[in-house]
Amino acid sequence: MKKIIILFVAVLLLASCENQEKVNKKADISTITAESITQVINELNASNSGIDKFLMEKGVKHVANLWRDSDGSEEEFKAFCKKNYIADVTERELVFQKISRNIEIITGNFNKITLELLEPVHLNTFEQHAIDNEFGAYSVDSHWMNDFYQNKIAFIIALNFPPFSLEEKEANAKEWTRKQWAYARLGDYFTARVPAELLQEAGKAAANSDVYIMDYNIHVGHLTDAAGNRFFPEDKVLLSHWNLRDEIKANYANTNDGLEKQKMIYQVMQRIISQEIPEKVINNGKLEWDPYTNMVYENGKTIEATPEPNERYQQILNNFHANKAIDAYYPDQNTFIKRQYDGAKEISAEATEKIFTDFLRSDETKKVGALIKQRLGRDLEPFDIWYDGFKARSGMDESKLDAQTRKLYPNAVALEADLPNLLVKLGYDKERAQWLGDHIAVDPARGSGHAWGGAAKGQKAHLRTRISEKGMDYKGYNIAVHEFGHNVEQTISLYDVDNFVMNGVPNTAFTEALAFIFQKRDMLLLGITDDSPQKEALKKLDLFWSAYEIMGVSVLDIRMWKWLYENPEADATQLRDATMQIAKEVWNEFYAPVYGVKDQTILAVYSHMLNSPLYLSNYAFGNVIEFQLEQQLKGKSFPTEVDRIFKQGRLTPNQWMVEATGNDLSATPLLNAAKEALEELK
Template sequence: MKKIFILCAAFLTLVSTTNQVIAEKKAETSNITAETIKSTIEELSANCLDKALLEKGVKHAASLWRMSDGTEADFKNFCKKSYIADKAEKEVVFQKISRNLEIITGHFNKITLDLLEPVHLNTFEQHPIDNAFGAYSVGSHWMNDFYNNKIAFTIALNFPSFSLAEKEANAKNWTREEWAYARLGDYFTARVPSELLQAAGTAAAGSDVYIADYNIYVGHLTDKKGNRFFPEDKVLLSHWNLRDEIKANYANKKDGLDKQKMIYQVMKRIISQEIPEKVINSGDFEWDPYTNVVYKAGKTIDATPEPNERYQQILNNFHANKAIDPYYPDQNTFIKRQYDGAKEISAEATEKIFSAFLSSEETKKVGKLIQKRLGRKLQPFDIWYDGFKARSGMDESKLDAQTRGLYPNAAALEADLANLLVKLGYDKERAQWLADRIAVDPARGSGHAWGGAAKGQKAHLRTRVGAKGMDYKGYNIAIHEFGHNVEQTISLYDVDNFVMNGVPNTAFTEALAFIFQKRDMLLLDVKDDSPQKEALKKLDLFWSAYEIMGVSLVDIRMWRWLYANPDATAAELRDATMDIAKAVWNEFYAPVYGVKDQPILAVYSHMLNSPLYLSNYAFGNVIEFQLEQQLKGRSFPAEVDRIFKQGRLTPNQWMVEATGNDLSAEPLLNAAKEALQELK
């Protein structure tokens, strides 16, 4: 752990230094006047393809032009020379740009992936120098280079960007060509200095390092009576494995509740930063999370708390991304860039949708049903209640034995990918084609999926594989990541143009990952013949959405607090985050659980290493349900292939073309009502 904290301190110093330098430097603004823009448009309009598009292109290029790029006369001459007035030539240029962007971004992706292997994979002996290389943002300079060589201005002029409102207004009428041209325009919307992009990458890498090695040796947890509830060699990564351990113990009637309560105490100590620094990623001590006392060889020892490092990581990301704000005229906060930009759903619309869902009467009704099924009052950690799943009544140790036997190492899972797809209905040829484009790696952390960025590159599935083989938790995560990989492969190789590759936002890839993950027992040949299985599946998805929507609101509101308090210390952020988590709990969860002021919604590690990502999971649940409804009675592989070949439309248009319906949480709410009625 000492190496990690030394490296995190180095990251903090680097980010602070960079931000200090940038703070002293004003963001450059355009030197092109409205008069020059008007005259340029007038001179080009005689031979233009589309007057409105020409006007948009000139204005967009002008907004990006700086004194260092040339005078106003230089700008006008550039536009006259570079504007493409012939439709056939424009398509030729578009195809050439698309090809070259795939080459550039694909190779940058490959370099980044390779540099991060010692950080992400447990097959490497890790050294701080690996983390330094992993933090290097190899692609941070290329966009600035393209402004300098004027390629960016050629694209901005001929393929201008469209706002989210404009995309939504045109979504139903645009051809695939028009969509592709608009997506090319998304590449150059702001001119951010490369040193700021590198600083943001450095901060993100530091948070990744911090989280990847944040393990709790639960086999060394004890209560005040000296009771231990976990195997001595059991180690759980925060927060993913801790949460999954809570889920796993609903089937444990012997001491499952004791285990869940103990883990919840650990989580609260992490959130409050009262966790002793000595017990993080170490099995050299015994720790009672209830009293927060640490023992060594049976004797109490001094143990200082972790020094608010959790919240310092959030601050690192905040300051690095806030420094970029002035370079985005419209999306001038990280919140806007993540929601209006990356997700193409505003933060305000997100809060409205989530708050309405969280306030529904169905939350109380489902809560009462869970309480009845448990035979006890709800506990705060029951946000992760797992009893609606077929596996919930199974002994996880038996599942561990099965998955370890099947997958003693990552190579065994990789060899079985095609077979898993056949079980989902794919024919052998298509299954093998997809499997050949996915590699499986043993993860140091909880696991993740990393897609290729150019045809010929494989997607990478990463999950934990212990010394005894892959346990059920690792397998369950692996199937989730496998869903991501299938989406990443289809939406890269099968989409009609490179700049359209992918999905509208990551919520859509999360949806397919959830769909795969829900079929993990099917893939183990464990069948659920319960007549209530469909109703229970609906309630399981409803409860998952209920949990993650609240977590997402905490994430959004914490970032709003940061913008209102940009000079906050890590301790002040800690207190504010806990207050925000408790306020969201009291508003949306206390009426269901009957207990107030719980901080549990602030436990997610994504708040550190994937800022403002959590809403993707919540929307992923909503999208998952709509897709599951579409899949019913239809060929699973044919529909998955058809739907994910659409590429990057706007979220609502993608859903309309996938299912015939708008993107909405209402179908999931209605399904919960139906399921509750059926279970009566």
């Protein structure tokens, strides 16, 4: 890091003090009295016949809750409401359409700027420099909502299109028209007033964690055991944790030294979690490392190598403090946990944890575990949470798959050109496949990859995936197909939804579901089919086992954040110890009865805990949703159903599932399917 001049440090410290002072003053508290609110409501009732009194009262109360002294006096508040309330339904619809158009313009262009600023950070086609990370961490969109409070546009929206609580949305879900849904979703834009500088800090913390993870590579070709044995090609480099996990999965088909490779990778993971990993071996292909003894060698000689200084847990702390600083500005969702679950996911953390723990305690976990043990011919190891033997590819030599995918996709250009063909293989007609393909760009990623959707019509979704100089290996291809599923959802739910403010899906789990559905068809897209009579039963068990693994990780993530809120002054060492302890407790409760071994910390390896706080539940719900959608797709046209389902936009999670499949969102169908599959395989 470059030195920062003293003046700049002083400015930062002053800004920090000012921010804290704002929080201490509880800037989220309104000064508008109940008497003034009642007066405004009565006067609007008297002067406007036939209005929706419930909505009008909700709007006035919401504006009062958002109003600050800096916005004007109490008299000015009353005058504002009387002047700007729209009683005429035709005018209200006209204003709604204009607001929707303008928000699309604003957020769409912010998305374009952010995407392009992050290209030097995310893509391997740029020469890296520290300045790129500074620009990448800049939240270009953090001020616009504050601006809208200052120019009063936010108050006009809050008054005429007030937000609804999750409970209200669920109560009205079956009765609302599309217009009512759209009005409610517009109301979601302005629910709290968070200072732009706090949003910037949260964005910066997230971006820094993203950079940390993208550059966390393990040169597994330089791993050795005490006898000096190497098990991986010298040039093999795996990103933590995705590639490490995928390497474990890949070696179930390796009957030669697959188990030794899996055990070595597992040992690496444990060193990362405990922060005993020598700092020198991260991103370093010049040293040899024995993860069992934790010794490091250079040119055959032992060298001193200090552990990574708890940086993994400091990244989590940075995100925690940045997001906790925002809490005071949310009167209802006053913790990051509530904002992520009650807000973003629209499923409470309590409900989420109950759904997951009920699933984790099911008898089927033990029965499926026993089946896996039988299939492996050995006792279960902790890393068998990633058992991959139910898939059609599990018996295939991955080196042959690597050769096939590298030939097909030597670079990002080749993959982008082939996207329409992949969609045709999934049943799309050529015209629709070409249209979807034309709205997706493929970029060579520096990290493992991700999908980045457009935010306005005219913008493409971006598929970013890792492609080496040798071409795309199978792991990269498998991830790319997953991201492609995201891109298809992002395109349909932006371009084909009836109103911009309804674009997207209820929460990220729903786009994960389609990404999983695409990913499960990766072999089909390579022209490899599974004609096994047991394939349907095995697919059910594969999905069940994936859900079993990721639900435990999600519970750990939730409980770690609860611990952070109970211990807000904790340092990185204390967080490390607490996370490992919570990981052991979750393991002992839900996994030890299946695996026969206690006190494992493996659930804490997920990088999402650093750079995507409280995201992991989306994968678990994604598995649940995936199963229900797969049942819906059976015997029907894949493209017709996918298009129909993802045109719905942002309903509440349960209502979206009812409209998609006719059934409530539930993990029970997946549990029942596992029971059926076990019976069938007998």
